[in-house]
Amino acid sequence: MEQLLYATLSLGAFALIAGIILAISSKVFRIEGDPLSDKIDALLPQTQCGQCGYPGCRPYANAVAGGDADVNHCVPGGERTMLSIADLMGVEPKALDEEEAVPVVAFVREDECIGCTLCIKACPVDAIIGAPKQYHTVVSDHCTGCVLCVDPCPVDCIDMIQKPELLEHWSWPLPDTERAQLGAERRESHHD
Amino acid sequence: MIKSLLNKLGFTSAPFPGGITPDMCKWTENSAIEDCPLPPLFIVPIKQHIGQACTPLVQVGDLVLRGQKIAKSEGYLSVPIHAPTSGKVIKIEEHPIPHPSGMGLTSIFIEPDGKDERDTSLAPMQNWQDIDPSELRERVRVCGIAGLGGAAFPTFIKLLKDKRNPIETVILNGIECEPFLTNDYRLMVENSAEILHGLQIIMHMVGAKKAIIAIEDNKSEAVLAMQKVADSAENHAISVVSLPTRYPQGGEKQLIESLTGKQVPAGKLPLHINVLCQNVGTTKAIYDAIVLGHSMTDRIITVSGDAVPKPANMRVRLGTPMRFIYAQRGLENFDGIQILHGGPMMGERMRHPDIPVVKSSTGLLAISDERIKPAHQVEDPCIRCGHCSEVCPVSLVPNLLADHCRNDQLERAADYDLFDCIECGACSYVCPSHIPLVHYFRYGKGQTAQVRREQSFAEVSRLRSEGRDVRLQREKDEKAAKRRKVRDTLRSESVLNPENDAKSTAPSNIEGKE
Ligand code: SF4
Ligand code: SF4
Ligand code: SF4
Ligand code: SF4
Numbered sequence: 001m002e003q004l005l006y007a008t009l010s011l012g013a014f015a016l017i018a019g020i021i022l023a024i025s026s027k028v029f030r031i032e033g034d035p036l037s038d039k040i041d042a043l044l045p046q047t048q049c050g051q052c053g054y055p056g057c058r059p060y061a062n063a064v065a066g067g068d069a070d071v072n073h074c075v076p077g078g079e080r081t082m083l084s085i086a087d088l089m090g091v092e093p094k095a096l097d098e099e100e101a102v103p104v105v106a107f108v109r110e111d112e113c114i115g116c117t118l119c120i121k122a123c124p125v126d127a128i129i130g131a132p133k134q135y136h137t138v139v140s141d142h143c144t145g146c147v148l149c150v151d152p153c154p155v156d157c158i159d160m161i162q163k164p165e166l167l168e169h170w171s172w173p174l175p176d177t178e179r180a181q182l183g184a185e186r187r188e189s190h191h192d
Numbered sequence: 193m194i195k196s197l198l199n200k201l202g203f204t205s206a207p208f209p210g211g212i213t214p215d216m217c218k219w220t221e222n223s224a225i226e227d228c229p230l231p232p233l234f235i236v237p238i239k240q241h242i243g244q245a246c247t248p249l250v251q252v253g254d255l256v257l258r259g260q261k262i263a264k265s266e267g268y269l270s271v272p273i274h275a276p277t278s279g280k281v282i283k284i285e286e287h288p289i290p291h292p293s294g295m296g297l298t299s300i301f302i303e304p305d306g307k308d309e310r311d312t313s314l315a316p317m318q319n320w321q322d323i324d325p326s327e328l329r330e331r332v333r334v335c336g337i338a339g340l341g342g343a344a345f346p347t348f349i350k351l352l353k354d355k356r357n358p359i360e361t362v363i364l365n366g367i368e369c370e371p372f373l374t375n376d377y378r379l380m381v382e383n384s385a386e387i388l389h390g391l392q393i394i395m396h397m398v399g400a401k402k403a404i405i406a407i408e409d410n411k412s413e414a415v416l417a418m419q420k421v422a423d424s425a426e427n428h429a430i431s432v433v434s435l436p437t438r439y440p441q442g443g444e445k446q447l448i449e450s451l452t453g454k455q456v457p458a459g460k461l462p463l464h465i466n467v468l469c470q471n472v473g474t475t476k477a478i479y480d481a482i483v484l485g486h487s488m489t490d491r492i493i494t495v496s497g498d499a500v501p502k503p504a505n506m507r508v509r510l511g512t513p514m515r516f517i518y519a520q521r522g523l524e525n526f527d528g529i530q531i532l533h534g535g536p537m538m539g540e541r542m543r544h545p546d547i548p549v550v551k552s553s554t555g556l557l558a559i560s561d562e563r564i565k566p567a568h569q570v571e572d573p574c575i576r577c578g579h580c581s582e583v584c585p586v587s588l589v590p591n592l593l594a595d596h597c598r599n600d601q602l603e604r605a606a607d608y609d610l611f612d613c614i615e616c617g618a619c620s621y622v623c624p625s626h627i628p629l630v631h632y633f634r635y636g637k638g639q640t641a642q643v644r645r646e647q648s649f650a651e652v653s654r655l656r657s658e659g660r661d662v663r664l665q666r667e668k669d670e671k672a673a674k675r676r677k678v679r680d681t682l683r684s685e686s687v688l689n690p691e692n693d694a695k696s697t698a699p700s701n702i703e704g705k706e
Contacts, residue, residue, distance in 0.1 A: 178571065
């Protein structure tokens with residue numbers, strides 16, 4: 001009987017100590033914010049285009065982290081982003097909603113621009129410069145190609161043009177041997 | 193010290209790991225350098241080095257002289273471009289350059305006037321011993337010198353006298369380990385005095401006390417020629433070392449390891465272990481720039497391959513179209529022929545011969561399809577024979593690395609030191625399963641670079657978008673504060689004179705709008 005008492009007491013004491021340590025460390029090592037949504041946000045392309053159905057990358061990251069959205073809604077991110085989010089979340093990869101499009105940037109036909117500043121207001125990354133009643137211009141190095149500026153323009157003078165392919169950014173394709181292509185096809189099949 | 197080094201070398205004949213000994217095919221070793229005639233039209237790309245492209249300085253219709261600067265360098269990692277001969281600029285537009293993508297770059301088209309007049313605005317610096325190294329360095333930059341060994345790295349950057357990393361040994365790279373190529377070899381045989389002179393200038397510039405001229409033992413004539421001039425020089429700190437022939441000994445880090453037994457750590461430069469490595473062709477160009485005042489307008493190119501009727505070494509002006517050079521050697525019909533820019537191991541296949549030669553053009557090869565085909569057979573599965581790891585000069589495990597690249601496992605590939613691969617092609621050469629290993633590595637490197645670029649762009653976009661949110665919030669707050677102020681003042685006014693009540697409705701209207 002006495003032994004039972006000792007066992008209970010010592011276990012209880014251990015539990016108490018562990019509880020105190022846990023309580024302290026939860027204060028000391030506290031992590032601010034939601035680390036999972038931060039990690040997801042870091043994987044997103046930050047185009048801020050809203051094609052995922054959320055008003056930007058951060059809200060989408062929050063939704064995915066909260067389990068409210070699937071991992072496959074980011075269109076500009078394409079397959080690579082989908083796979084890395086699925087990997088991070090530990091869920092099965094899912095087919096993409098839409099095909100990934102070629103990278104584009106906005107271009108203002110300056111002679112037609114009336115300087116209404118509506119596109120500036122729409123641009124999520126402040127990539128358009130201009131003042132009221134002046135030409136507006138897209139800083140193409142900053143433009144993410146989100147297309148959000150096209151609709152607001154009352155005179156339709158913004159075109160989305162294909163991003164020029166730079167020699168320095170060219171990279172070798174896979175070898176065209178059968179084995180190399182098989183792998184590529186397998187990856188492609190995620191799209192179907 | 194040098195004696196002991198030599199002894200050490202005698203005993204350790206294979207200091208860098210791996211390597212292969214392919215059939216060298218040095219068919220042109222006995223053909224003296226010939227001058228290539230001027231083509232009817234020069235195509236001069238505005239970038240012929242690693243780094244930023246230049247900006248054209250001339251306009252259509254301008255007359256230029258040989259050696260005149262026609263494009264100015266932009267940024268630090270860049271050297272200017274000079275006109276290859278005297279003549280007239282007839283157009284400036286995009287044209288394909290020697291690049292595996294087949295893509296083009298802005299190029300300056302010059303029609304020669306046949307007089308080949310030289311721009312003499314740069315004075316010779318025959319008394320370079322008395323001139324400050326920084327001034328000599330500026331001359332090397334102005335003359336547009338980029339590494340002629342194939343990498344075309346702006347040379348002046350390496351010629352820095354740096355107190356933190358003083359250069360003790362200058363290594364003159366006369367290895368030329370690529371099969372077929374003999375341009376450096378012929379230069380050493382024919383211009384040994386100029387090369388030695390150039391080497392002394394380099395030693396003066398970086399303050400090095402000794403130098404090693406490294407040549408492979410299949411080039412005995414060059415060893416003799418360089419030994420002769422080195423012996424006659426007053427400076428006895430220059431030694432000539434003959435190394436056993438092995439590919440890729442000419443790689444900068446491999447050569448340094450062969451000679452000194454020291455490894456250049458990954459991500460570091462030779463100067464971090466107090467060594468400077470220069471190609472013999474570049475050294476001759478430095479001589480030309482300093483002692484003669486000539487900017488870089490030509491280079492030696494080996495034209496060879498089984499499809500070339502008369503292989504040769506030629507002194508070619510930069511910007512000469514490849515088709516014209518091949519025609520000089522009797523090759524005009526390119527059906528069933530592959531063109532390689534550079535050597536057979538590291539060179540790149542060109543899609544057509546209407547591309548100009550540039551500072552990195554070491555060789556122009558033309559190989560018939562029958563000969564090149566065996567190298568491009570069907571890729572079989574890896575049989576884990578381990579030959580690829582045995583020959584890798586940087587001790588990688590190519591078969592695993594290729595698997596990671598093939599499957600887009602880029603991070604894992606980077607963990608396996610993908611970026612240490614020098615793309616020498618030794619692994620592909622020995623693979624019995626014909627796996628295009630280097631090609632996979634190039635693919636993997638390109639994809640990794642792409643991902644990193646996208647990540648940094650995303651990071652910038654995120655910051656910009658967050659910055660915008662902050663700005664919008666601030667504007668909103670400011671507006672609200674202003675409105676509050678207006679309302680407060682109006683309210684206090686209306687308290688003072690109640691007859692103004694009608695006016696005070698206006699601001700509340702504005703507020704209602706928002
Ligand atoms: S679709 Fe992708 S890039 Fe566009 S807002 Fe959503 S998460 Fe961002
Ligand atoms: S300029 Fe237009 S397309 Fe480009 S980021 Fe801004 S809103 Fe999007
Ligand atoms: S190509 Fe790269 S992996 Fe292959 S042997 Fe050369 S350095 Fe090693
Ligand atoms: S040489 Fe080829 S077959 Fe042999 S281990 Fe390497 S990749 Fe595999």
